[in-house]
Amino acid sequence: MKISGHTKVAGIFGDPVEQTLSPAIHNAAFEALGLEIVYVPFRVEPNGLKEATASIKALNMLGMSITIPHKEKILKFLSTVDLHAKEIGAVNTVVNRDGKLIGYNTDGMGYLLSLREDTGFTPKGKNIIIIGAGGASRSIFYYILSGRPKSVVLANRTVKRAQALAKEFRPKFNVEITAVQLEQELLRPYAQNADLLVNATSLGMMGRGKVEAPLDSLPPHAVVSDIVYRPLKTGLLKKAESRGLKTHTGLGMLVHQGAIAFELWTGEKAPVEVMKKAALRALRLQ
Ligand SMILES: NC(=O)c1ccc[n+]([C@@H]2O[C@H](COP(=O)([O-])OP(=O)(O)OC[C@H]3O[C@@H](n4cnc5c(N)ncnc54)[C@H](OP(=O)(O)O)[C@@H]3O)[C@@H](O)[C@H]2O)c1
Structure with a gap:
C-alpha cells in the first residue's frame, strides 16, 4: 500500500470495532482501482463520538462508516442527513463533502x-x-x-x-x-x-x-x-x-452496503467482486 502526502483517509467508528470486515473490503477496493485511499478502524467510545465526528472534518478525511453503537447518536453531529437515513433514524455512512458532513444509510x-x-x-x-x-x-x-x-x-x-x-x-x-x-x-x-x-x-x-x-x-x-x-x-x-x-x-448485504458507501466517497463504480472476495478471505482468516 502506497502512503504519500496525497493519501486520503476513510474508516469506521465503532465500539467494539475489532471484529469488523470493512477495512479488508474497502482497502481491497481502493487498491483494485489504484486509489490512494486508506481505510482504518477507529474504536470510538460513546462519550467521544462528538469529537471523533468533528475530526472527520478537521483532518479532511474522505468519510466514515458508522457501526454499533453510534448509528443513531451520530445524526445530531452531522451537517445534513439524507432523507431516507432521517426516516430510518440511523446513519451508517458519513461523507465529507467540502467540509460538510452528510449522513446516509446504505444497509x-x-x-x-x-x-x-x-x-x-x-x-x-x-x-x-x-x-x-x-x-x-x-x-x-x-x-x-x-x-x-x-x-x-x-x-x-x-x-x-x-x-x-x-x-x-x-x-x-x-x-x-x-x-x-x-x-x-x-x-x-x-x-x-x-x-x-x-x-x-x-x-x-x-x-x-x-x-x-x-x-x-x-x-x-x-x-x-x-x-x-x-x-x-x-x-x-x-x-x-x-x-x-x-x-x-448475509455476505452480499455486507458487501453491497459497503459498495454504496464506496461510491458515495469516491464517485467511482465499486469493484463488487473484489470486495466480495476480500470479505470471504477475511471471514476465513478470523
Ligand atoms: N449482513 C450485514 O451486512 C449486516 C449488517 C448489519 C447487521 N448485521 C447483523 O445483524 C444482526 C443484528 O444487528 P442489529 O444492528 O440490528 O442489532 P440490534 O440493534 O442489537 O438488534 C438485535 C435484534 O436481535 C434480536 N435478538 C437478540 N437476541 C435475541 C434472542 N436471544 N432471541 C430473540 N431475539 C433476539 C433483538 O430482539 P429484542 O428487540 O427483543 O432485543 C433485536 O431484534 C447482527 O448479528 C449483525 O451482525 C449484518
Missing part, C-alpha cells in the same frame, strides 16, 4: 441489491416476514416497504419494539403491516403465503441461539434470507436448504 439498499443479485427477488406485490426490530431491521424494513410489497409481518422477541416500528412506518407507506411476537406458531398462518422470510436478528450469529421460524409452512418458491454472516451458512439457512428452499446469506 437496507445494500440488502435489497444483494437479495436481487443472489435470488432475483424484488419486494413488489410480495408477502414478507421480517424477524427482528433492531437497528439493521429498521433499514431493511424501510427499504422493503419502499419496494411496495403487498404485506409485511414484523416479528420480534420484544413485541413492543416491533409494534412501535410498525406504528412509525405505517403512515409513510401504503402497505399492510402487522407486528407480532416472535413465536413459531404465531408466524405459521403468515408463513403459508410468504414469499420471503428474513432473519434480521443476531440469532444464529457465531452459532448462538436459533431462529424459531415455521419453515415447513412456507410455499416451495419462498426465499429464506439471513443477514447474519458468521457463519455464512446459519442454522436457519441450512434448515431452509434441506427443505429445498432458495436461500440468501
Whole structure:
C-alpha cells in the first residue's frame, strides 16, 4: 500500500470495532482501482463520538462508516442527513463533502441489491416476514416497504419494539403491516403465503441461539434470507436448504452496503467482486 502526502483517509467508528470486515473490503477496493485511499478502524467510545465526528472534518478525511453503537447518536453531529437515513433514524455512512458532513444509510439498499443479485427477488406485490426490530431491521424494513410489497409481518422477541416500528412506518407507506411476537406458531398462518422470510436478528450469529421460524409452512418458491454472516451458512439457512428452499446469506448485504458507501466517497463504480472476495478471505482468516 502506497502512503504519500496525497493519501486520503476513510474508516469506521465503532465500539467494539475489532471484529469488523470493512477495512479488508474497502482497502481491497481502493487498491483494485489504484486509489490512494486508506481505510482504518477507529474504536470510538460513546462519550467521544462528538469529537471523533468533528475530526472527520478537521483532518479532511474522505468519510466514515458508522457501526454499533453510534448509528443513531451520530445524526445530531452531522451537517445534513439524507432523507431516507432521517426516516430510518440511523446513519451508517458519513461523507465529507467540502467540509460538510452528510449522513446516509446504505444497509437496507445494500440488502435489497444483494437479495436481487443472489435470488432475483424484488419486494413488489410480495408477502414478507421480517424477524427482528433492531437497528439493521429498521433499514431493511424501510427499504422493503419502499419496494411496495403487498404485506409485511414484523416479528420480534420484544413485541413492543416491533409494534412501535410498525406504528412509525405505517403512515409513510401504503402497505399492510402487522407486528407480532416472535413465536413459531404465531408466524405459521403468515408463513403459508410468504414469499420471503428474513432473519434480521443476531440469532444464529457465531452459532448462538436459533431462529424459531415455521419453515415447513412456507410455499416451495419462498426465499429464506439471513443477514447474519458468521457463519455464512446459519442454522436457519441450512434448515431452509434441506427443505429445498432458495436461500440468501448475509455476505452480499455486507458487501453491497459497503459498495454504496464506496461510491458515495469516491464517485467511482465499486469493484463488487473484489470486495466480495476480500470479505470471504477475511471471514476465513478470523
Ligand atoms: N449482513 C450485514 O451486512 C449486516 C449488517 C448489519 C447487521 N448485521 C447483523 O445483524 C444482526 C443484528 O444487528 P442489529 O444492528 O440490528 O442489532 P440490534 O440493534 O442489537 O438488534 C438485535 C435484534 O436481535 C434480536 N435478538 C437478540 N437476541 C435475541 C434472542 N436471544 N432471541 C430473540 N431475539 C433476539 C433483538 O430482539 P429484542 O428487540 O427483543 O432485543 C433485536 O431484534 C447482527 O448479528 C449483525 O451482525 C449484518
